[in-house]
Amino acid sequence: MAAEIDQSVKRRRVFYIPGYDPIHPRRYRELYRKESGDQARISGYQIGLKPKPTKGNYGWVVDAEIDDAHVNTQVEVLVWSDIVRVSMHNSIFATYAQLIHTAWVYIGSGALWRLMKLRKGPVIAALYPVGMLLLQLVIAILIGVLAYAALTYFGGPFWVKGIAAALCVVLGGAVLNWFKKRDGRFYAYYLMHDFAYGAALRGANPPALEARMTQFGAVIAEALKSDVDEVLIVGHSSGAHLGVSILADLMRAGLVPDKGPELGFLTLGQVVPMVSFLRDAHRLRADLRYLSQRDELTWVDVTAPGDGCAFALCDPVAVSGVAPAGQKWPLVFSAAFTQSLSPARWKALRWRFFRLHFQYLCAFDAPKDYDYFQITAGPLTLAERYADRPASKSRLVKPVNKFTSTAP
Numbered sequence: 383m384a385a386e387i388d389q390s391v392k393r394r395r396v397f398y399i400p401g402y403d404p405i406h407p408r409r410y411r412e413l414y415r416k417e418s419g420d421q422a423r424i425s426g427y428q429i430g431l432k433p434k435p436t437k438g439n440y441g442w443v444v445d446a447e448i449d450d451a452h453v454n455t456q457v458e459v460l461v462w463s464d465i466v467r468v469s470m471h472n473s474i475f476a477t478y479a480q481l482i483h484t485a486w487v488y489i490g491s492g493a494l495w496r497l498m499k500l501r502k503g504p505v506i507a508a509l510y511p512v513g514m515l516l517l518q519l520v521i522a523i524l525i526g527v528l529a530y531a532a533l534t535y536f537g538g539p540f541w542v543k544g545i546a547a548a549l550c551v552v553l554g555g556a557v558l559n560w561f562k563k564r565d566g567r568f569y570a571y572y573l574m575h576d577f578a579y580g581a582a583l584r585g586a587n588p589p590a591l592e593a594r595m596t597q598f599g600a601v602i603a604e605a606l607k608s609d610v611d612e613v614l615i616v617g618h619s620s621g622a623h624l625g626v627s628i629l630a631d632l633m634r635a636g637l638v639p640d641k642g643p644e645l646g647f648l649t650l651g652q653v654v655p656m657v658s659f660l661r662d663a664h665r666l667r668a669d670l671r672y673l674s675q676r677d678e679l680t681w682v683d684v685t686a687p688g689d690g691c692a693f694a695l696c697d698p699v700a701v702s703g704v705a706p707a708g709q710k711w712p713l714v715f716s717a718a719f720t721q722s723l724s725p726a727r728w729k730a731l732r733w734r735f736f737r738l739h740f741q742y743l744c745a746f747d748a749p750k751d752y753d754y755f756q757i758t759a760g761p762l763t764l765a766e767r768y769a770d771r772p773a774s775k776s777r778l779v780k781p782v783n784k785f786t787s788t789a790p
Contacts, residue, residue: 389451389761391611395643396457396758397439397602399628401619401653402576404467407440407459413743414442414457418755420745429759434458439601444759451761460598462624465590470575474558477571480578481515487581492784493659499782500701503690504653507735508577514570518561526554569736576620580656585663585785587627599628603637606645612763614646619692619739622652622683623666626698629679630669638678645679646764648757649712650742651689654698659783668788671704674711680765681711684742684752688719688732691739695777703781704788715752715774722746 398410415431422429428447434456435443441458472480488494488508498505533546565571582588587595605613617625629647632638638645658666673681685694697714699705719738720728724747731738743754751771757764 389453390644390763390766391453391761392451393610394453394455394612394614394759395605395608395610396455396614396616397460397598397605398457399460399598399615399617399621399625400463401621401651402466402579404463404470406463407461410459410743411440411442413740414444417744418444418759421749421753421755424745424747425749425753425756427756429755446755446759448756448760453759453761455759457758458601460601460621462591462594465588465594466575466579468590469579470572472575474555474562477574478515478519480582481512481574484574484578484581485512487584487660488577491584491661496782496784497655497659500655500696500778501693504656504693507573507691508656511570511572511574511577514568515574518558518570522554522557522561525557526550529553577656580620581660583662585657585660585666587665591624595624595628595631598624599632599637602628603632606632606637606639606642608643610643612644612646613642614648614758614764616648616650616758617652618650618742619653620657622649622698623654623657625649626654626673627666627669630672633676633678634672644763644765647673647679647681647712648764649681649683649698650754651685651692651739652683652698653691653693655693655696655701655783658698658702658704659785661785662790663785664788664790667702667704667786670699670702671706671788674699674704674709675706676711679711680763680768681713682764682768683712683714684717685714686717686719686741688728689738689741690735695774697777697779700779701782703783703786705779705781713768713771713773714777715771716776717742717746717752718750722749722752724748 400410418429430445432443434441439458440461441456444455444457446453494505530546530550534543561568562571602613602615615625615629625647657663658670683698685692687694695714695716699709719741727747757767
């Protein structure tokens with residue numbers, strides 16, 4: 383396809399917005415380095431990374447030779463991992479309090495049942511930390527009860543039983559602490575904090591996050607004044623709905639120049655309904671509706687049914703119940719994991735749900751029309767690459783959201 387048209391991108395700026403992730407952004411650089419090298423070997427092009435020469439956001443520079451065209455891309459990570467880490471610094475007791483509040487927000491409002499009408503996978507992912515944390519609590523209580531029974535088996539005065547009870551409470555707490563320290567294996571606390579973050583204000587953004595999004599918008603606005611050919615925003619997972627609001631703010635403020643670089647917006651593995659279906663997500667719903675009509679950008683949404691953590695093939699605007707009559711975006715299609723990964727690799731990854739949620743950023747054995755590295759480092763704009771790409775016929779567009787207001 384690229385051989386039939388002139389090269390339109392020689393220089394590009396990419397801004398990557400991560401999901402709810404406490405990890406240092408170097409993780410994304412190393413992922414890009416490794417996976418781009420693998421994809422280049424599979425697909426027959428050349429790609430290399432070098433340090434970003436300017437200060438500011440963490441990033442790197444990509445030099446690529448794709449379809450006999452050289453492209454220079456500067457990738458920057460819009461970091462909010464510090465905000466994530468602060469939100470995760472909760473005690474065990476506070477985490478269980480979050481569990482109760484989050485369950486009430488989703489179940490009490492009926493959002494959970496409506497989300498299940500879309501995709502059961504991400505709802506199961508949301509219920510997993512609840513079940514796992516309750517199981518850990520039951521185990522801790524059971525161990526404490528058994529220890530108390532053993533310590534008081536031969537009876538004794540009241541004060542002895544009191545000391546035994548206190549020791550067993552400490553023992554139960556130690557068991558819970560043991561589970562928390564090993565959450566890298568269980569992901570119960572991590573996922574609980576993730577879902578609780580969106581539910582804390584029933585879909586509204588916390589002030590710290592709103593302030594950071596304003597900073598992100600300012601950086602993107604500056605890039606849109608530069609002499610690059612394309613500015614591409616990539617939002618992964620929770621980063622997708624942050625990108626929606628950031629870009630909507632820029633357009634309302636008139637900060638997207640008419641004769642500036644092409645503006646592309648790529649959302650990957652989005653979980654927009656987890657927030658937009660909540661009562662007070664007025665801002666997000668308004669931004670979804672607004673962005674879906676704009677001519678200033680090209681918005682492509684890529685998911686895959688094989689990703690159990692994403693709302694695969696769900697049009698985030700339509701299912702949220704805010705699609706306008708003139709909806710233009712997003713273009714929704716599948717990365718088709720089962721077809722673009724080899725049978726052996728699919729078998730190896732099929733039950734690694736967290737890893738599959740990041741597959742959009744990785745190499746494919748037999749890529750179809752989705753190649754993350756050609757999108758971010760290739761000679762075509764996002765608009766040109768998918769100009770003739772139809773939306774997936776199996777996408778979900780039926781509105782099932784109860785809360786559709788776009789203003790408080």
